[in-house]
Amino acid sequence: MILYYSATGNTRHVAHRLAEAFDDQAVSILDAQSDGRRSFELAAGETLGIVTPTYFMGLPTLMSDFLDTLELHTADDTPYAYLIITFGNFSGTVRSSTAAALRAKGIPLAAAFGVRMVDTWTPVFDVSNQERNERVTRAADTAVDDIVAAVRTRATGSHRVRTGPPLVGSLMHASWKSKRSTRPFFVESTCIGCGLCAKTCPVSAIRMEDGMPTWVADTCAQCLSCLHRCPVFAIQHGPKTKGHGQWVHPDEASA
Numbered sequence: 245m246i247l248y249y250s251a252t253g254n255t256r257h258v259a260h261r262l263a264e265a266f267d268d269q270a271v272s273i274l275d276a277q278s279d280g281r282r283s284f285e286l287a288a289g290e291t292l293g294i295v296t297p298t299y300f301m302g303l304p305t306l307m308s309d310f311l312d313t314l315e316l317h318t319a320d321d322t323p324y325a326y327l328i329i330t331f332g333n334f335s336g337t338v339r340s341s342t343a344a345a346l347r348a349k350g351i352p353l354a355a356a357f358g359v360r361m362v363d364t365w366t367p368v369f370d371v372s373n374q375e376r377n378e379r380v381t382r383a384a385d386t387a388v389d390d391i392v393a394a395v396r397t398r399a400t401g402s403h404r405v406r407t408g409p410p411l412v413g414s415l416m417h418a419s420w421k422s423k424r425s426t427r428p429f430f431v432e433s434t435c436i437g438c439g440l441c442a443k444t445c446p447v448s449a450i451r452m453e454d455g456m457p458t459w460v461a462d463t464c465a466q467c468l469s470c471l472h473r474c475p476v477f478a479i480q481h482g483p484k485t486k487g488h489g490q491w492v493h494p495d496e497a498s499a
């Protein structure tokens with residue numbers, strides 16, 4: 245079983261590549277959440293894959309909350325459990341936090357793999373260079389081929405996880421909790437009122453009022469799904485995102 249969280253398709257793409265390679269099922273934790281599903285069973289010999297993006301040098305809150313309340317019933321005493329982290333630069337504390345969450349359920353994390361992908365944190369990073377995006381995405385696919393081969397042989401240890409300086413990761417992630425404000429979001433007059441942003445917000449922080457998105461929560465998951473998926477790029481977050489472009493993994497952009 246593969247459990248994944250993805251806002252803009254990078255991590256979904258990786259989870260589905262693994263599922264295809266092993267004839268496994270990839271379960272979106274957002275779908276599981278909306279179905280009220282918290283309990284999962286692993287049959288004898290079945291592996292557990294956790295596939296997640298990095299948010300501010302740590303686990304996205306949606307994934308850490310999910311792992312905290314996850315109930316796992318396993319036929320084997322110690323199933324093979326692996327983690328795949330997608331990130332733009334450094335994954336910080338994602339491996340250590342996931343290992344701790346699984347350990348609390350009696351499951352040791354056997355292996356962790358990193359995949360560098362297009363960085364969707366566009367208040368800082370620029371995704372407007374399509375050539376670069378394609379290069380990064382091709383390299384990510386090669387990295388996923390290597391991960392498939394490693395999982396097949398039940399590899400252990402950390403591979404291309406790029407944690408960065410440990411203290412920086414811990415401090416950045418701790419400070420992020422107080423920075424999840426929805427205040428920097430705004431809508432441009434080009435908005436067509438389609439409501440896709442409200443429909444796809446994983447924490448229902450957006451409501452359509454008079455045909456325009458309005459942020460109705462003080463904080464959100466900061467996934468930027470609203471910004472990247474807007475068909476007319478009318479949603480912005482602070483002063484820089486307009487110039488930095490939008491990114492949705494080509495698997496979903498062409499769907």
Ligand SMILES: Cc1cc2nc3c(=O)[nH]c(=O)nc-3n(C[C@H](O)[C@H](O)[C@H](O)COP(=O)(O)O)c2cc1C
Pocket residue numbers: 249250251252253254255256297298299300301302330331332333334335336361362363364365465466467468493
């Ligand atoms: C709120 C937010 C914070 C992020 N923080 C980091 C980070 O600390 N380090 C990093 O390397 N990438 C970071 N990223 C980039 C994502 O981890 C990366 O683009 C990931 O592949 C996105 O996955 P998705 O398309 O499945 O949602 C961040 C992205 C977002 C939206």
